[in-house]
Amino acid sequence: MNRYLLFFIFFLVYLACKNKEITPVMDETARMAAAETNFKKFCSTCHGDNGDVFVDRRWKHGTTRDSIIMNINSGFPELGMPLWDSLFNDQETADLADYLLKAIEKRKQFDFKDSLISNTFTHNSETVKLDTIAKGLDNPWGMAFLPDGVFVYADRNGNLYRNVKGVQSLVKGAPAVLAEGQGGLLDIELHPDFDANKLLYLSYSKFKDSAGEKWSTTAILKAKWMGDKLAEQKDIFVAMPYKKTKHHYGCRMEFDTTGFMFVTVGDRGQHADSLPQKLDNDLGKVHRIKDDGSIPDDNPFFNTPGARKSIWSYGHRNPQGMALQRETNTIWTHEHGPRGGDELNIPEKGKNYGWPVISYGINYDGTILTPLTQKEGMEQPLVRWVPSIGPSGMTFVTGDKYPAWKGDILMGSLRFRFLNRVHLNGRAADEQENLLKNIGRLRFVEMGRDGFVYVGVEDPGYIFRLVPVAK
Numbered sequence: 001m002n003r004y005l006l007f008f009i010f011f012l013v014y015l016a017c018k019n020k021e022i023t024p025v026m027d028e029t030a031r032m033a034a035a036e037t038n039f040k041k042f043c044s045t046c047h048g049d050n051g052d053v054f055v056d057r058r059w060k061h062g063t064t065r066d067s068i069i070m071n072i073n074s075g076f077p078e079l080g081m082p083l084w085d086s087l088f089n090d091q092e093t094a095d096l097a098d099y100l101l102k103a104i105e106k107r108k109q110f111d112f113k114d115s116l117i118s119n120t121f122t123h124n125s126e127t128v129k130l131d132t133i134a135k136g137l138d139n140p141w142g143m144a145f146l147p148d149g150v151f152v153y154a155d156r157n158g159n160l161y162r163n164v165k166g167v168q169s170l171v172k173g174a175p176a177v178l179a180e181g182q183g184g185l186l187d188i189e190l191h192p193d194f195d196a197n198k199l200l201y202l203s204y205s206k207f208k209d210s211a212g213e214k215w216s217t218t219a220i221l222k223a224k225w226m227g228d229k230l231a232e233q234k235d236i237f238v239a240m241p242y243k244k245t246k247h248h249y250g251c252r253m254e255f256d257t258t259g260f261m262f263v264t265v266g267d268r269g270q271h272a273d274s275l276p277q278k279l280d281n282d283l284g285k286v287h288r289i290k291d292d293g294s295i296p297d298d299n300p301f302f303n304t305p306g307a308r309k310s311i312w313s314y315g316h317r318n319p320q321g322m323a324l325q326r327e328t329n330t331i332w333t334h335e336h337g338p339r340g341g342d343e344l345n346i347p348e349k350g351k352n353y354g355w356p357v358i359s360y361g362i363n364y365d366g367t368i369l370t371p372l373t374q375k376e377g378m379e380q381p382l383v384r385w386v387p388s389i390g391p392s393g394m395t396f397v398t399g400d401k402y403p404a405w406k407g408d409i410l411m412g413s414l415r416f417r418f419l420n421r422v423h424l425n426g427r428a429a430d431e432q433e434n435l436l437k438n439i440g441r442l443r444f445v446e447m448g449r450d451g452f453v454y455v456g457v458e459d460p461g462y463i464f465r466l467v468p469v470a471k
């Protein structure tokens, strides 16, 4: 009798073990589905919805399963990636790694050259065809239009190019940059009197070595254009303080119609210290300076003891788009929110835009960043995007080449890979349209002297001119 019972127990144990063998196989699909959900919820803001968009689409920190697990757990705080070890258990992290490894296999299909079937984009408003102006770039970030159809553009890796009648060559004399994380050679702006004085401005991440570590900050170099090189280079703006992080530099520049230059500086990932709310530093601010870097004495905090005199507005996170609305002489900016809460603003004299005290975004791990979305004395965004589109670059459409877009704002989306059009009714958006869908991480958009719109996409880096096509 006992022997039978023993047998029976053995049989049960055998069954249990057998089931165990099957369970993981059964769970695999469910676990990958869960990994996908986690990825979409926690990672896609920065890495794209399909695991296709790593920051510059080249895996830098290893593609073995172990290295990916390690990278997810430890994050890259100095580059802007949070650490995740407290949110996921080991199994979930390993599943995320497997999910990513699968995404790498699929990655090819997201390569721009494969996914772009036609170079004509039909939209409800305007239909446009792409003219390729430049290729073979990494991350074209800024562009300027010189007389006689000459283009100048900056690649984030530090290369400055000129393009004369389709022939591209390197321009000498660009500053040394820290091309890590989101830093490098960034925006280009011409002096309003460029045709006479040949002055141009480059924004970049300037760095210094201290005790074996690189510290960097947002800086603006003024230089004279000599045709194939720069001369008389001088830094006219260097944001203080330097930081060890490699992200949130801001770095857009724009002149208003009266000749003042506006400059955006991001929070450098320092919101925990509330630096954007404090006036004793330059981070998380829009600044207003003169063309030689000196500071106008009617700036809002010019006479405030302890305040940085160049500050125009504060409480910003990472504004990577700025444009002048010429008819009203108004400077507009947009900025990246955290997970959700990208904003469109008009930075006005002395005003506080709230970061990180108020925000429509949440922490990347889903926890509440701030319970407040509004507060007295802090400005509300004119438009907000939830989920984040990851905005970069901005222009107002002028001229007559695109009648259906005239007066609208165009801005790039890094995350969703389109050009967003915002039709304004005064200061409110009354219509938005996604143009050039799936074109790639759209980093900048500019109006050329010739009245055409130009866009730059990243990795592989291209610059296109949008040529209207009659329907």
Ligand code: HEC
Residues within 6 Å of the ligand: 038, 039, 042, 043, 044, 045, 046, 047, 054, 055, 056, 058, 059, 060, 061, 062, 063, 068, 071, 072, 076, 079, 080, 081, 082, 084, 096, 100, 181, 364
């Ligand atoms: C706030 C933005 C942000 C979020 C959210 C984020 N990451 Fe990252 N991630 C980064 C940055 C920045 C890097 C560093 C890229 C570099 O070195 O240039 C990075 C790098 C990585 C790498 C290494 C890539 C390589 O090039 O080798 C992995 C793997 C990774 N992230 C996975 C994840 C996963 C999984 C999640 C979600 C749980 C996630 N990340 C969420 C910003 C983010």
